[in-house]
Amino acid sequence: MPNITFNLNGKPQSVDVNPETPLLWVLRDTLGLTGTKFGCGMAICGACTVHINGTPMRACSIQIAGLQGKNVTTIEGLSPNSLHPVQQAWIERDVPQCGYCQSGQIMTVAALLTKTPKPSDADIDEVMRFNICRCGTYQDIRAAIHRAAELQTAGGAR
Amino acid sequence: MTATASRRGFLKTTAAALVVGFCWPDSKELAAQTVASTMPAKVNAWIRIGADDSVTLMIHKSEMGQGTVTSLSQLLAEELECDWKKVRTEFPGLDPAFGLQGVFGSQSIRTGWTPLRTAGAQARDMLVRAAAQRWNIDKSLCRVSNGVISNSANNAKLTFGQVAEAASKLTPPASVALKNPSQFTLIGKPIKRLDTHDKVTGRTQFGIDVRVPNMVYAAVARCPVFGGKVASFDATKAKAIPGVKSTVQISNGIAVIADNTWAAFAGAKALDIKWDEGANAAFSTESNRAAFAEQTKQPGASARKQGDGAAALGTVAKKIDALYEAPFLAHAPMEPLNCVAHVTSDKCEVWASTQMQTGIGQVARQLTGFSPDKIAVHTTYMGGGFGRRAGTDFAAEAIEVAKAIGIPVKVTWSRENDIQNGIYRPASVTRFAAGLDADGWPTVFTANIACPPMGGFPGGRGGIDSTSVEGLADLHYTIPHTQVDYHAVTGGVPTTYWRAVGYTQNTFFAESFMDELATAGGKDPVELRRKLLAGTPRLLGVLNLAAEKAGWGTPLPAGRFRGVAVVNNVGSYTAQVAEVSVTAGKLKVHRVVCATDCGQVVNPAIVDQQIRSAIIFGLSAAMKGEITIEKGRIQQANFNSYDVVRMDEAPVVDVHIVPSTEAPGGMGEAGVPCIAPAVANAIFAATGKRIRRLPIANQLA
Numbered sequence: 001m002p003n004i005t006f007n008l009n010g011k012p013q014s015v016d017v018n019p020e021t022p023l024l025w026v027l028r029d030t031l032g033l034t035g036t037k038f039g040c041g042m043a044i045c046g047a048c049t050v051h052i053n054g055t056p057m058r059a060c061s062i063q064i065a066g067l068q069g070k071n072v073t074t075i076e077g078l079s080p081n082s083l084h085p086v087q088q089a090w091i092e093r094d095v096p097q098c099g100y101c102q103s104g105q106i107m108t109v110a111a112l113l114t115k116t117p118k119p120s121d122a123d124i125d126e127v128m129r130f131n132i133c134r135c136g137t138y139q140d141i142r143a144a145i146h147r148a149a150e151l152q153t154a155g156g157a158r
Numbered sequence: 159m160t161a162t163a164s165r166r167g168f169l170k171t172t173a174a175a176l177v178v179g180f181c182w183p184d185s186k187e188l189a190a191q192t193v194a195s196t197m198p199a200k201v202n203a204w205i206r207i208g209a210d211d212s213v214t215l216m217i218h219k220s221e222m223g224q225g226t227v228t229s230l231s232q233l234l235a236e237e238l239e240c241d242w243k244k245v246r247t248e249f250p251g252l253d254p255a256f257g258l259q260g261v262f263g264s265q266s267i268r269t270g271w272t273p274l275r276t277a278g279a280q281a282r283d284m285l286v287r288a289a290a291q292r293w294n295i296d297k298s299l300c301r302v303s304n305g306v307i308s309n310s311a312n313n314a315k316l317t318f319g320q321v322a323e324a325a326s327k328l329t330p331p332a333s334v335a336l337k338n339p340s341q342f343t344l345i346g347k348p349i350k351r352l353d354t355h356d357k358v359t360g361r362t363q364f365g366i367d368v369r370v371p372n373m374v375y376a377a378v379a380r381c382p383v384f385g386g387k388v389a390s391f392d393a394t395k396a397k398a399i400p401g402v403k404s405t406v407q408i409s410n411g412i413a414v415i416a417d418n419t420w421a422a423f424a425g426a427k428a429l430d431i432k433w434d435e436g437a438n439a440a441f442s443t444e445s446n447r448a449a450f451a452e453q454t455k456q457p458g459a460s461a462r463k464q465g466d467g468a469a470a471l472g473t474v475a476k477k478i479d480a481l482y483e484a485p486f487l488a489h490a491p492m493e494p495l496n497c498v499a500h501v502t503s504d505k506c507e508v509w510a511s512t513q514m515q516t517g518i519g520q521v522a523r524q525l526t527g528f529s530p531d532k533i534a535v536h537t538t539y540m541g542g543g544f545g546r547r548a549g550t551d552f553a554a555e556a557i558e559v560a561k562a563i564g565i566p567v568k569v570t571w572s573r574e575n576d577i578q579n580g581i582y583r584p585a586s587v588t589r590f591a592a593g594l595d596a597d598g599w600p601t602v603f604t605a606n607i608a609c610p611p612m613g614g615f616p617g618g619r620g621g622i623d624s625t626s627v628e629g630l631a632d633l634h635y636t637i638p639h640t641q642v643d644y645h646a647v648t649g650g651v652p653t654t655y656w657r658a659v660g661y662t663q664n665t666f667f668a669e670s671f672m673d674e675l676a677t678a679g680g681k682d683p684v685e686l687r688r689k690l691l692a693g694t695p696r697l698l699g700v701l702n703l704a705a706e707k708a709g710w711g712t713p714l715p716a717g718r719f720r721g722v723a724v725v726n727n728v729g730s731y732t733a734q735v736a737e738v739s740v741t742a743g744k745l746k747v748h749r750v751v752c753a754t755d756c757g758q759v760v761n762p763a764i765v766d767q768q769i770r771s772a773i774i775f776g777l778s779a780a781m782k783g784e785i786t787i788e789k790g791r792i793q794q795a796n797f798n799s800y801d802v803v804r805m806d807e808a809p810v811v812d813v814h815i816v817p818s819t820e821a822p823g824g825m826g827e828a829g830v831p832c833i834a835p836a837v838a839n840a841i842f843a844a845t846g847k848r849i850r851r852l853p854i855a856n857q858l859a
Contacts, residue, residue, distance in 0.1 A: 017418075018401060029417075034363075034367035034369070035360020035361065038419070038494065039493075039573065042573075042798070045573075045797050075359065082358075087358045090358040096351075096354055096357040097771055098221075098492065098539070098541050099353070099354075099541070100492040100541025100542060102357055128805040129804040129806040130804075132492065134544070134778075136770055136772075136774025136808065137767075138803075139770055141805065
């Protein structure tokens, strides 16, 4: 099988796997980066959201073969010190309950705030309704998104 | 070296068994810490103190988002008087010292309230005695604060870490005095969760994240019909998939062993299996409903009888009849089921996100024949549980596969497996007949329930499964003739607990029907409940508080309507007022006001979160949740066909907690039961349509 090389959290990464394998399972099983979660396997719950060239994508439904030369960012690489404004807001608000969906929520929000630095509630609904949380942390997520937007505008703590 | 790097370095050099279940309070705090070179001293089963003053608390329950890691630590630390910033937690292995290790029935705080504070106080006493011995003074001269013991005679100081080793050798005190609530510094405070930092950085280790050396990955193809067995199978196509290593037949189906999860899933799908579908091959939920409804026409086992309902119905001024129905439900926690197991000739080791460690230990004993000392159960964080992880089926299956292959294996369920091969909240039907007097007040209330027993066992005492009748048999309304009958019906579906259990159906039935009685008698729904709950002050209290905070009786924006419901479950009292609109057949729940009296609160921020969580969970089921079966096969498969409430559908929830020093009530399930009836009652106010069957789905179209 041919090696596939891509950038993972800022560093070059080569893998020698079945090219049809979804990125999610390469991250989790081959590379041991387990922060990206499996929830549905068909890109409808958002638990596996990562950034590919800066765009939020569902790692469960992207074959590794298509990632040659691309930049992949996972929750582990979101910020060098774990204090991205979104993570900081999540900590301030104590958003997570079980926490399982939160990597995907945070990656989705981080991308949203890059594109829309001051999202309205309607902007938030439009994007976030595709990320499921079974603990129902939605109200805290919404408050934390507004807070993260403030932190980001203020320069954050990066 | 950064905090992150040092922690990772530590994890890499630590045995996998130790890593599982480790939780660090905050990596920022860890920057200044180094790992102690000596083992921390075990002061008692719950408390370890290192020479570096680190305090490691054993969380003998498990954490699925309900906050046990933080709230149980508060109970221990309150009496221990340690430095909260130095607290770390760990999930211990099985140990009889902890009693039953598992989380269900919203019991962690209730059962931990006295033992954990006592354990903290005992440990403090031992630490103080060790210091007093060192100083050769009476222990009454010692003062304790923040993990430091002071000698009040000369102001000398010793830290917990300096005396922990000596303290661990002392005999625990026979009795200890516990603080009065007025002395609490941690209990009752909105302390931040200890596990948030790891959860926002992807570091928390859930069961599905466990990796042990030489581990392989497995997926299982199970019969699409409950109770079915493998007749024959051909694995040729499965084995042709890159990464697939082998297949193993187990009691429940065929396991595909692979070098990654995705190959195992693909292999399980590619298996060509002929099933002996068994007795449930023709089962359908539609005919099941009809059978349950028919059953409720007959008298059942008596779950409650007060007065003579049947006779009294003949004399009432007005009679009201209704038939209510609830469907089967899946739990669908975000983390699909999974379990890692390793069985050798003399040891069985299991890693699981579980609500039932003790049960997994028992299953491991049954399946391996090993004595308890040869069995290790490692608890991890759970990505949700909701009752599903109180089952041990998924662990039993992994142990069976591990026994067959002799090396460590992680069995992962696909979402489709989770929805289709699970254990379910039972469907049920309740037939009501009630009567009003000439003034419109209820004098007769009869309910006839048909519901498969929740635990999947045949009826308990007197043919009554207590969980199937809760929410009806224990109603607090004062009605002279109150009668509840129960039929332990069976269906072709394995059933189990689901967050809030019997109350999830029965409170919907009861509180919706009470609204029907209010309407029939020309009463306001809150007024009716106030009159009938006069004898239950705590329930009356939350009803009044919720009504006041929601502005019951005051005008709402055009198109919005309110509905109310109350419940007393898991030792807590809860009332909710839902505010909804129905526009062109589309329901929107705008706001929910919830008042709860859960006795002494340990962490109000977590109570707040649990209520909001429970409301979203209950609303998902009320609006959308339904498992249907045709020809023995579940028709739903993933979140596209078993949808849940999303961000744009989530109401704003206002929580109001009644201050109390009563013994703590449960919280994880307290907020679930009221939301379905509160919303259904608001829908009736908005449209005049009475929802008597869940889910609401497209009934308003």
